[in-house]
Amino acid sequence: MSIRNPKQALFEQFAAVAKGLGNPQRLELIEQLAQGPRTVEALAAKLSLPVANVSQHLQAMRRAGLVTSERDGKFVRYQLADASVLAAFAAIRSVAERHSAEVERVVRGYFDRRDDMEPVSREELNALISEGLVTVIDVRPADEFALGHLPGALNVPLSQLEERLSDLQPDREIVAYCRGPWCVMSFEAVALLRKRGFQARRVEDGLPEWRAAGLPVETPL
Amino acid sequence: MSIRNPKQALFEQFAAVAKGLGNPQRLELIEQLAQGPRTVEALAAKLSLPVANVSQHLQAMRRAGLVTSERDGKFVRYQLADASVLAAFAAIRSVAERHSAEVERVVRGYFDRRDDMEPVSREELNALISEGLVTVIDVRPADEFALGHLPGALNVPLSQLEERLSDLQPDREIVAYCRGPWCVMSFEAVALLRKRGFQARRVEDGLPEWRAAGLPVETPL
DNA sequence: AGTTAATTCAACATAATCATTGAATGATGC
DNA sequence: GCATCATTCAATGATTATGTTGAATTAACT
Known part of the structure; x- marks a missing residue:
């Protein structure tokens, strides 16, 4: 082990956190x-x-201070260490968004008709929900929905959307959300709904951001 | 290059940014x-x-979208790509600070009750061992114990201490040690032992200091 | 105590990263 | 053109990351 001054030790700590984020699977x-x-x-x-x-990725992330774990019966349950981890993820994403032509290209594939895809902001959606003006659908898989979702949201996993179109009122605007701003499921949901004649928009980000903003979340049990 | 779906491609881009931050020199x-x-x-x-x-670090950072460069006479001048890079740096630092703050808090919690935790000095312990008056337990993991330990010490990793209390004689004082003066495992061991009615103290430092002081160490093989 | 299931560890092969060296490139100024 | 200097490239070896496999732990259940 080489001799390090305190500053170097500090920067090594910071770098360790960044390394923990430096892998697509871990993200x-x-x-x-x-x-x-x-x-x-x-x-x-x-x-x-x-x-x-x-398991190894999770342990690496735990060493970096990104997640914590606790035993729960025969399972070990991992969770994010705190909200600063999501903030760091968002910051990384922001850098990538601004400077990566690749990201731009991928996103543009979904945003081809960008004007039509203008997202609903958190605040606007919160108001629409309060006034009961829209149908909110959560297009994530059922297990993720079960652990918490937007108030009054209807869970229609993307894979089932086509068969469950009849559950939706055709005369009400539909707002779809999923995991976060880069989760492609809500893009696909909106694209499908519009093709079938619905008026649909997506939320600008997902449940984690909604929760982090202090807006109400329905959590069963 | 393997086939990737759009989502994987996105996460690889994000990971590339994080990798660019994942080195102390680059930070x-x-x-x-x-x-x-x-x-x-x-x-x-x-x-x-x-x-x-x-130069190589800077090029790596440029590929990750963290910095930009432009020629200025015979020099190449680098600068941050934009403010989002600093935001990402700050977010990373924030995660690291909360992580190490957690560690600091835990350690301080143990040192605050220092009075209750009066440690045994090396010399005192050496005498106690010679006279066979105490049970010495090594609360480090088994692999570290295997590479050397105090003479006559019993290896009871902290994680197993609770289940192995019956291995300990209740009428003898127990002295616990671990890796060094800042290793919290011996604090926790003593706290647990006292809660269960044992008379227990910790050694003021760990095996490395013991060895450095020229006191006897049992090294198998 | 023995069994089962979830998680972690250990060992290995492959690949990526890193620092170092010396040579190559590109722009400047004589 | 030619020399000079800042930067980059290329090659090397050392270190570290990654994914895979199968065995070892751990806690719950019988």
Whole structure:
């Protein structure tokens, strides 16, 4: 171990946190954990990765101070260490958004008709919900919905949207949301709904941001 | 390059940004560049690093979208890509600070009750061991114990202490040690033992200091 | 106590990152 | 053109990250 001055030690700590974020799988884990605490097994299933691999990533993230774990019966439940982790993720995302032509290209694929895809802001949606003017659908899988969702939201996982169109009132505007600003499910949901003649928009970000902003969340149990 | 869906491509971009921040030297470069544009040479002088090394770091950061460069006469001047880079740096730092603050808080919590925790000095413990008056337990994990420990010490990793209390004689004083003066495991061990009615103290420091003082160490093999 | 299931560990192969060296490039000024 | 200097490139070796496999732990249940 080499001799380090305090400043170098400090920067090594910072770098360790950044390294913890420096892997696409780990970022996906963070996106999942932003929805709520998860077991290793559940995360491995979500990402379609070997359990041991996920376990190692989670331990690396725990060493970096990004997540915490606690035993719950025969499971170990991981969760984000605190809100600053999501803030760091958002900051990273922001840098990528501004400077990556690749990101731009991918996003533009969904935003082709950008004018039509103008998102609803959190504040605007909160007002619309209070006045009962819109149908809010949560297009995430049912397990994520069960752990918390927007007040009054209807869970229609993207995979089932097509079959469940009849559950939706055709004369009300529909607002769709999913995991976060880069979650593509809400883009696809809005695209599908419009193709079927619905008036639909997406929320500018997802449940984690909504929760972080202190807006009301329905959490069963 | 493997086939990626749009989501994976996005997360790889985000991860690339985080990787660009995942090195202490690069973070120091960002700190310097936060003051204003700098040439490669100036940065190399500031960090006392080879110019070629700094040049490579800067190029890596440019690929990640963290900095931009422009030629200025015979110099190349680098600068931060935009304010979002500093925001990301601050977010990373915030995670690290909360993480280490947590550690600091825990340690301080143990040291606050110092009076109750009067430690045994090395010399005193050496005498107690010679006279066979105490049970010495090593609360480090088994692998560390295997590489050397105090003479006659019993390895009871902190995580197993609760279940192995029956291994300990209730009428003998117990002395616990671990890695060093800042290792909290022996604090926790003593706290637990006292709660269960044992007379217990901790050693003022750990095995490395014991060994450095020239006192006897049992090393298997 | 033994069994089962979830998680972690250990060991390995592969790949990426890092610092160092010396040579190559590109712009400047004589 | 030619020399000079800042920067970049290329090659090397050392270190660290990554994913895979199967075994070892751990806690709950019988």
